[in-house]
Amino acid sequence: MLKNHLLRFLEFGTVKLLDYENRWTELEASDNIFATVVMAHLKTQQTRQQPQERKTWKFSLIRRLYDLGLQEQDIRNLYRFIDWVMILPKVLEAEFWEQFKQFEQERTMRYVTTGERIGYERGKQEQTQTLILRLLQKRVGELSLEVQERIQSLTLSQLEALGEALLDFTAMEDLLNWLQANQSE
Secondary structure, eight states: OHHHHHHHHHTTOOOOGGGGGGGHHHHHHOOOHHHHHHHHHHHHHHTTTOHHHHHHHHHHHHHHHHHTTOOHHHHHHHHHHHHHHSOOOHHHHHHHHHHHHHHHHHHHOOOOOHHHHHHHHHHHHHHHHHHHHHHHHHHHOOOOHHHHHHHHTSOHHHHHHHHHHGGGOOSHHHHHHHHHHHOOO
């Protein structure tokens, strides 16, 4: 894909990149990845004494690579170029990385429907219940059916709290006291 863009770019012959300063809208509208290269060069020149603005543009241009729907390898290659050209002071570079990390996390998360979320939470709760019951049996001995049912009625946050508390249990009485104090009837 990068090769196709390069061939399209080379069809236009030699140009002075600064000539594109007044053609910004055309660059933004272009799906040619070398438009982003030209944009990076122009914004690097324009933000020489404005590091905060350069950080904003650097993020914007890298985000553009994703928005164009480029393949991962093309994004990486162009990212390296933008990163090399649009150098930031160390403090702003750290801020940029935090912002970029957040952006990538948001891009990889897909929308989860209510049904999927409920199913996920139910599965997590069942796994947590199973683990807590096993740990309790090892810690305080065999659990009666009544105690097992009480534990299974706990919310996920109560189960997590019980998981921490059981580390201090030495006898069944500790568990029963915890359930009495923490279980809402």
